[in-house]
Amino acid sequence: MIFRLLVVCVLSIAALLPASSDAQESSGAAEMSLLEQLPEPLTQEAIHEMVARMSDDEVRALLLARLDAVAQGNAGPAAERKPLPIRIRDTALAMGASWWDAIARLPNLISAESRAVANFAERFGPAGLAQLFAYILGALAVALAVEWLSVRLLGRFRRIETGTETQDLWGAVRYLVRRFMHELVGLIAFYVVLRIFGALLFSEQQLAFAGPFVIYLIWIPRLGAALSRLVLAPNRSDLRLINVNDRWARYLHRNLIGLFLLGGFTIFLLHFNASNGVPNAEVRIGFWLNTAVHLYIILIAWTAREGLTDMMRGTDPDRTEFDETVARLYPKFAIAVSVVMWLVVEAIVAAGSPEMVSLVMQGASYVTMFWLLMAPALNTLIRGLVRHLVPPMAGEGKLAEEAHRATKRGYIRIGRMLAAVFVILMVAKEWDVSLIDFAGTGESIGSKFVVALLILAAAYVANEVVSLWINRKLAREQTAAEVPDVDSGGEGGGAGGSRLATVLPLLRVSASVTIAVLAILLALGEVGINITPLLAGAGVVGLAVGFGAQKLVSDIVGGIFFLIDDAFRIGE
Template sequence: MRQFMKPLLKVLALLAALISISAPLSAQVPLPSSGGGAAAAPTVPDDLTPDQVDGLVARLSDDQVRALLLERLDAVAQAAQVQPEPRKGPIARVGDAAKAMIASWLDAVRKVPLLVSKQAEALSNFSAKLGGSGIATLFGYTLLALAIGFAAEKLAVYVTRSWIKADPGSAADNLRGAVSFLFRRFCREVLGLVVFYYVLVFVGRRLLEPEQIAYAAPFVLYLIWLPRLGAAISRFILAPNRADLRLVNASDHWARFLHRNQIGLFLLIGFTLFIVTFNNLNGVAMGEMRLGFWLNTSIHVYIALIAWTARSGLTEMMRGDDPDRTRFDDKIATYYPYFAIAVSAVVWLIVEYFVAIQEIPVLRNIGAGAHYTTMFWLLMAPAIDTLIRGLVRHLQPPIIGTGAIAEQAYRATKRSYIRIGRVLAGIFVILMIANAWQIDLRQVAGAGTDLGGAVIQFLMIAAVGYILNEMVSLWINRQLAREQTAANQSPDEEAGEGGGAGGSRLATVLPLLRMTAQAAIAVIFALLALGALGLDITPLLAGAGILGLAIGFGAQKLVADIVGGVFFLIDDAFRVGEYVDVGGTTGTVEKISIRSMQLRHHRGPVHTIPYGEIAKLTNFSRDWVIMKLKFTVPFDTDPNKVKKIFKKIGAEMMADPTHAEGFLQPFKSQGVFDFDDVGMIIRGKFMAKPGKQFTLRKEIFNKVKAEFKANGIDFARREVRVAIPGLDEAEHMTPEQKSAVAAAAASQTANEQAPGS
C-alpha cells in the first residue's frame, strides 16, 4: 500500500504546483535533506520543462510531497474563501468613469504651471543631446533636404503638365470635364507631394545621423507634408478660386473660409502630433505636463467654432442643388453643422475617458491619431452623401420615354442609386475607422463567438441583403418604365366606355415579380442575419412549414385564387390597362396581385375580383378595335356624296401625324345601313389601336359635321306634319282656332313618342 501511495502523492503534489495561484518565484533552489524534523516545502517554479518535471519527481521525498501538497491545498482553500467583487451596474460604472475623467481634468488644471517649465526641460534635453553643432547640422541639412525635395516636386509637376490639357469651362455645363480637370490637378499635386517626401527621405538619410532623423522626420511629416495634403484635398472639393469648377454648392465666401480653416486645422493637428513626439524623444512624458490635453481640446474647440461660424454655408453645401431632394436630405443639411459639433464633443469625451482609465492599447492608437481619423470620416459621411447625390444626378442614365410614368420611374431609379451609394459609403467609413483603431473586422466577424463578432456578421448580412434588394428593384423599375412608356400613351388620355390600350405582358408581370423577389430576399436575409446573432432559426423554419400546411388545408380558396392567377398570367389573358368583362363586370385592369385583380369602371367604381371566381373573361383591348359610327340623313341625300365625304375625312386624318399613328385602317363608308321613319342611316367604320378609338371618334364627328354643313347636308330630325284643310285661310283664323290646332299637333307628337306607339 505504501508503495502505491508514494508515487500517487508525488503526482498530486506536482499537479497542485502547476495549477496553483501562488506567486511564482524566480529560480529553483536545492531541496533540503529529509533528515529529522518537519520537512520544508520545496520551492517549485511555474515554468517547468518536461525534463525538470521528471527530475523533480525523482528528487522529492515523502515528507516533502506531504508538505508541498498541504501548502497547495491551503492556498486553494484560501483562494476559494475570497469572495469576488460584485459586478457593478451601468450607472455605477458611468459614475466611476465620470470621477476618473474629472480627476484627470483637475490634474491637467493643476499642472498648467508646469507647461512652460517642462517644455523648457524638453528643449534643454534636446540641446544637450545633440549639442550646438548637432542642432546646427540638423537645421542646415534639413533645409537643404527641403530645398532638394521642393525642386524635385516642381520638376515632377512640370513633367506632368500635360495631364491638364484644357480648361473645361463651367461645371454646370460640363460636369464630367470639370471633375476630370480637378481630379487631374489633384493627382498632380499628390504626385508632387509623394516625390517631395521620398526625395526628402532619401536625401535626409544620407545627410543626417539616425538620432537627427528621429527629429526631422516628424517635423516634415506633421508640419509640412500633412497640411499640404489637406490643402490639396480642400482645393479639389471646394475649388476656392474657381466657382465655375466647384463641385459643392457653396458661395465664394464660404468656400474660401472653409479652405483657409481646413489648412489651419491640419496645421494644428500636425503641431499636436509633432510636439507629442518631440517631448517623448526628449524624456518629458506628456502626462507630466498634460500639454496633450490642452492641444487636443483646442483642436476640438476649433472644429466646433468652424462649424458654428459657417453653419449657413455648410447647410447650403449639404443641401446641394438637386431639385429632387427629399425631406430627409433637407434635414441632414439643416442639422449637419450641429452634427459636426456633436461629433467633435463626443470624440473628445471618448479620448478623455481612455486617458483617464489609462487603457494602454487604446492610448497607443490615440497617440497615432486614430481619433482624428475617426472624426474626419464621421464629419465626411454627410458630405459623401451629398457627393453621391450630385454624382447620381449627373451620371444617371437618361430618362426612358416621356410623360408622368417615365418621370416617376426616373426619380425612383435615382433614389435607388442614392440608397445603394449610401450603404457602400457607410461600409467604407466603417472600414476606415476600424483600420485607424487597428481592428480587423474580418477576424472579429470570423470568430463569431462574442457579441461584437455576431453584430458585425449581422450588419454585413443586412447590408448585402439591402444592396441586393435595391439592385433587383432598380433593374425591374427600369424595365417597367421602358415597358410602360413604349406605347407612348398620355396619362391624360381618355379611356372611355370600352377601355384604353393595355400595357405589355412584362408591364403586367414585373410588379408581381418585384414584390415576390423583395419578399424572398427579405425572408432569406432576415433568417441569415438572425442566425448570425446566435438565434436558433430552426423553430422559425418549422413554424413556416406548419403555417404552409395550415394555408394548404384551411385556405383552399386562397390557394385556388393564387393558382388561378398564375395560369391567367401564363395564358396572357389580360394586362394592366386593358378593358375586360368578367362575368358582366366591366372595367379597366388597374391593379393585379397574387390572388385578385382590380377593375376600374369608366364611371369610377373599382371592382376587386379573385382569380378563382373568374369563369370567363372577355378582353376588349387586345391587338385592335373596330369602331362603327351611324349617321342619319334625310331620304333625299345622295349616298355617293356622303361616301366621298367619308373617304376625304379618312384621307385627311391619315395624313395628319397627330392621328395617323392611332389608325390601323382609315375611316371609310359602309353605305346605307338602314331606313327608319326619319331618314336613311349611313354607317362608317375604322380600325384603331386599343385606347385610341375614342380620340379618333371625337375628331371624326367634328369633321363630319363640318363637311355636311359645307356641302348643304342636314342631319335628319323627327318632324310632325299636320294637314289643315283650308290652310290658305289661315291668316283669317281667330286666336282660339290657332290654339286648337297647336294643341292637336302637340297631342299627336306625344302619342308618337309614347312607348309602344
C-alpha cells in the same frame, strides 16, 4: 503503457500550472485524497514512481482532478469582470480626475515647455542645432525643387484654365482630378527626397526631431490643402464639385488648412516633449491642444452652418425629405462628432492603456473624425454622381418618370451602403481593428454581431439590385401601356398593355419580402437565436391563413395564372 506515459506528460506540464485554492476546495473528497498523494517536489522521477504504483482508475481520477483544478484556476480571474454600469462609473470618475489633474498642472505648463526646449538645445548644443536646422532647410529646398521639377515634367496642367473643357461636369472633374494627381505626385516626390536626405544626412537623434517636424507641420497640412482644393476649388466656382458659394468655399478652405496645421502641431509637440524629458502626463499639454482642435471644429461648423447646409443639400432637384433633414442637421452633426470624439480620447487617456494612448498620439482620433464628417458629404457626392451616371429614362410619361426616379434612388441607396462600409473599414484600420479577422473568430458575441450586420448589408444591396432591374423593366412596360394602339385595343377601345406591367410590381414585393425574411432569419441564427421555432410558427400561421382564407388564396392564384396566360390585357 501508452496511457500511463500520456498521464506522465500531462502531469509534468500541469505541475507548472498551480491550481487555485478555490478550485481545490470545490473538488470532491476522493479527488482531494488523490491530489494529496502528489509528491513534493513534483519532479518527473517522482511522477514515474507514483504512477507505477497506481491502477489505471486511480491514474485517470488523479489526472481529471488535476486538470479540473488547473482549468478552474485559469478561468477564475475572467469571472471577476465588472458589470458595465460599474465600468462606466469608474471611467467617468477617472475622466473627472484626469480633467482636474490637467487644470492643476496648468501653472507648470510654461516652465515644463521651457525645460523641454532647454533639454533639446542642451542635447544638440549650439553647433548641433545650427547643423540640424541647416540640414532641414537644405533638405526642404532640394525636396521643393524636385517636387516642382516632377510636376513640370508631368505636363502643364494649367493649360485649360481659360478653356471650354471645364464647362460640363466631367470636364471639371477631369481637370480637378488631374490637378490633384499632379499635386499628389509632387508631394510624393517631396516626401521621397526628404526620406533620402534623412537617411544620408541626419543622425538618429536628429531624425527624431526632423521627421515629425516635416511630416506633421509641412507635409500633412499641404496634403490637406490639396484635398481641400480638389473639393472646394476656392478660386474657381465653375470647377466646384459641391454646392457652396465663393464666401463659404474660401472660408472652409482657409480653416481646413488651419485645422490640419493645429492637429499636426498637437501630434508633433507631444512627440517633441516625450523625446525631451517632458512626458504628457507631467504637463498635460496634450489635453489643452486636443481640446483646442475640437473647439476649432465646433467653431467652423457653427460659423459656416449656412454654407454647410447648402453644401449638403446639393443641386439635385429630386431631393427627398431625408436629404433635406441630413442637410439641415449636418452642422449639428459635425459639432456632435467633435464632442463625442473628444470624450472618447479623454476616456482612453483616463483608462491609461498604453496601446490605445499610442494610437491617439498617432492621430487615430483625428482620422476617425475626418471620415465621420466625410460620411454625410459622401452622401451628397453620391447623389451628384448618380444624377449624371444613371442611364437615361426608359420611355416617356409620368409613370416612366416615377420609375426613373425610383431607379436613381436605388443607386443612391446602394452608394450609401458602400460608402458606409468604406468609412467603417477606414476607421477600424486606424484603431488596428481587423473586422474580417474579428468576424472570422465566430465565438464572441461581437464577431457574431459583425457577421449578422454583413448579412443584413448584403441583403439590402441584393434587394436594391433587384428593385433597380424591375424598375427599369417597369418603366418600359408602363410607357408602352400609355401609348395608344388601335390594333391591340379591347372592345371598349382602350389601349392594350403587357401583363408585365402588373406582374413586375408583384414580383418586386415578393422578392423584397423573401430577401428580408431570409436575411433576418440568417442574422438571428448567426447571433445564436434558435430560428427553428420561428420557422415552425411561420408554417403553422401559413397553414392557418391558407385554410381560413381559401377563397382569397384561390382568387390570388387564379389571378396569377390569368396574368401568366395573358388572358386579359390592360385597357380591355
